[in-house]
Amino acid sequence: MIYKIFYQETKERSPRREQTRALCLDIEATDELEGRIKARKLVEEKTPYNIEFIELLSDKHLEYEKESGAFELTEL
Template sequence: MIYKVFYQETKDQSPRREQTKSLYLEVDATSELEGRIQARQLVEKHTNYNIEFIELLSDNHLEYEKTHADFTLTEF
């Protein structure tokens, strides 16, 4: 399962939509909820990011992201 994680680079300032960034994680999970939990744990363990939202990408959405965004899987 591929998840898109929306985040702010710091927890010290109020979130601003214009500063929201995203990364993509591949998580081996049995359910969407378990995958979201694992994705959050990975990001929190390895960064100081302020996570805003975690989204499971459907097949169609994943194909769109691969062609229209700066798509690279993040590995920790």
């Protein structure tokens, strides 16, 4: 399952929409909730990021991301 994580690069400043970034992770999980939990845990352990939102990408959304050229899986 591919998850898109929206985040701020630091927890020290107030979040600003203009500074929101995103990364994509491939998480092995039995269901969506387990995947979200694993994704959050992984990002919190490996980065100083302030997570805003975690989204499971549907097949259509994933295809769009790949076509847009902005899609890249991140390894943590």
